């Protein structure tokens with residue numbers, strides 16, 4: 001008998017797009033393949049390490065209606081494990097849950113097939129399974145994501161706490177280890193620099209509710225940065241860099257091993273496609289943006305600056321460029337250089353120089369939600385003074401953000 005090993009992963013977000021490549025279908029397709037490549041690597045790691053279980057702590061697909069291609073690739077990934085006598089246990093993340101009762105996530109269809117050794121939890125539940133290689137009995141307590149909109153935060157936390165206690169303490173068959181799968185923002189977790197994947201009104205669940213003597217390991221999902229909140233409460237992070245905010249983050253999976261009666265995690269790094277924002281100190285720049293405002297030929301200047309650089313192969317490059325209105329970069333000339341540098345895809349993110357009279361504040365927005373919030377606050381508060389009650393402005397922001405999130409969730413990859 002080998003010792004018990006569990007592979008813990010989460011946040012695949014299969015089908016996620018990339019800002020700056022929205023209109024380039026070839027790049028989008030290659031990005032989708034990057035994620036599929038990671039699935040193949042994860043499957044190999046599980047098989048090579050003789051794992052008995054693979055647990056996926058939520059957000060398998062970025063949209064709850066993924067493309068047929070992605071659904072097919074995920075199904076093949078599951079089969080590559082279950083055919084090797086590895087159980088696959090999945091919980092629903094916020095991206096796996098449609099809000100209306102008439103729609104259903106495609107992920108649930110996989111569950112309805114009742115494929116052997118595949119388990120999907122859309123609602124809280126538990127299952128005790130016997131590992132094929134280790135002969136260890138493991139009880140899995142599964143806590144999928146719960147949208148916070150209907151409850152205030154203390155009720156929300158209580159509900160999670162009570163559900164967890166009930167499932168841990170319920171009468172069940174004997175087991176050797178108890179593992180909790182949960183998809184939440186746990187208090188104290190570090191979030192990356194561009195956490196646009198988190199719902200705006202996410203509740204932070206206290207770490208203390210997961211710290212229980214009767215729980216051996218907590219397999220979390222939701223936060224994309226790998227981290228150990230305690231030696232047994234772990235976020236594995238996402239499996240690929242999802243945006244330029246994650247360009248310096250290592251991505252991987254967590255191998256959980258039985259050592260002297262405890263379950264110990266270790267991080268297994270996965271190779272990732274390089275995402276690079278320029279200028280960047282790593283490449284010898286001190287400035288945050290290429291300021292080409294006073295330059296006669298901005299394209300030539302940019303080529304001059306970029307020519308000596310050594311870039312990793314097959315990278316996606318974002319160039320931060322400051323230019324006045326009416327000026328642009330000649331793409332054709334830069335494309336030649338980027339091809340020589342073996343860059344897979346590149347784009348320019350323009351920071352415009354605007355007349356002070358036109359707008360009083362200029363700051364880069366992280367995303368549509370950020371821009372909307374700022375716009376409403378600008379129009380109703382900064383411009384109108386105190387003419388509008390704060391409650392009303394907050395309501396407009398809240399409702400608007402809900403609509404934007406709804407649209408983003410419906411996005412077809």
Ligand SMILES: [Mn+2]
Pocket residue numbers: 058059093094095183197221222223
């Ligand atoms: Mn999530």
